Amino acid sequence: MQQVSTRGAAKSRKKIDDWITKEVAVTLVKPRDAEQLQSDRNAKLMNGLVEVQSHPSLQAKVTLTTISQTTRDVGNVLTPPLLREEPGAIESFQFTTSRNSDPGLAAVELFNVNDVNLVTKDAPLKLIVNQTLEEDEYILPISHDGEFFLPLGYGAKQGEQTEITLERLPKPTTSSRSLDGSIKIFFKKIRSKKLGTSYEYPILASAEVKQENNREQVNYEKNIEEVKKQVDSAQKIVLYIHGIIGDTETMVGSVQRAKVEIDGEKRPLRELYDLVLAFDYENLQTTIEENAQLLKKRLETVGLGANHGKELHIVAHSMGGLVSRWFIEQEGGNEVVQHLVMLGTPNGGSPWPQVQELAFVMLNFGLNKIPTMAWPAKVVADMGAKSLQFIEENDNSLDQMQPDSEFITKLAENPDPHVRYSIISGDRSMPTSKKQSSFLEKFKAKLFHNPVTNAFLDDLVFGTEPNDIAVHLANIKKVSS
Known part of the structure; x- marks a missing residue:
């Protein structure tokens, strides 16, 4: 270093006050007496x-x-x-x-x-x-x-x-x-916001999906005369039907998100159809057969009776698939529907004895992200509200969906309706490594104390057979040919 330059601090000839004030809110919280x-x-x-x-x-x-x-x-x-x-x-x-x-x-x-x-x-x-x-x-x-x-x-x-x-x-x-x-x-x-009051169900409405403030918004038209006019002017129609938990609002958005190949290009599923319909029904006090009959009446009301001359596809989740199958196979729906797509439908039955048990298990899985997956908040809200709603209603049996129920037995004996069926199923079976098994056992021990629930968890969710938490995949695919 050849040279070091320094500069001394300048000396002020007079003293200058240099200060500021700031108002700060301080909240003192005294613990409340217990x-x-x-x-x-x-x-x-x-x-x-x-x-x-x-x-x-x-x-x-x-x-x-x-x-x-x-x-x-x-x-x-x-x-x-x-x-x-x-x-x-x-x-x-x-x-x-x-x-x-x-x-x-x-x-x-x-x-x-x-x-x-x-x-x-x-x-x-x-x-x-x-x-x-x-x-x-x-x-x-x-x-x-x-x-x-x-x-x-x-x-x-x-x-x-x-x-x-x-x-x-x-x-x-x-x-x-x-x-x-x-x-x-x-x-x-x-x-758990409902589409209508208990007096309005079941509801057959047209639905449109829009993006509002970066959020997916489903707008319904419930006026029967307006829906009938829309049906009159449409040729290809898709109908969404929900399952035991949830409503069509959580499903209909897939018509924009799902992609299909049109002329060599991937396009939204919505572009295949002229009109989107949604069927929301009451499932606490109404049997599957009754809902199938009500579906038939609602479709007839808007001009979709037998041999209507249009093309109608149904996309149904869980119990909605059973409602659709009974309509097609027992209520003349094979002259109304050309294609049924079932999402996780328990065609061979589901072992869960009570809806709130299933909803409670799924809610726990969702809260703790087990297995890791995207759980939309609306779905979690529906699961939580549905489990609480069933407790309040005291009518929470899944008797009709039991593998050995009279309904499932009759469904298996139905003749071929000559309608195209497609089945989409998922697999959420648990991993079995030693570390993961220990974690899951700890999870189960802390959250589930009902012996019946634990038995189903061991057999269905934590077992070796592929499942979607609610149903074994073998029972989803169990449709007589």
């Missing part, structure tokens, strides 16, 4: 805003808290990506409204819990909230045990209040409020 759960009286939180009903054997302290307070304890693990806000389908449920810097109370915290195993389906812990829900809204309480997201029960409208039933509790996780840890419970409001 109430002791007792076997002989209810615990009232926030002057009765939330009332935790007495439990015969559970001992714990309970309080309401904010989301921000609680996430500090659980490492910012709040909700699975599938339950992030989805306007119109999934929203956070709050006990008090957020105001300015006040985030509002939206979680329940239990600490000093004597035994989490004391809360069961037969001995649940119930909360009564002085808020009401709409008819198609339900509450899904969830928690995170440091490894898995766990649905804990359900909540539904009870008059002008909301009753939340907790059927299980996870083990406590590290907490700033207790050396023994605490249980943090969050609540999601799930809306």
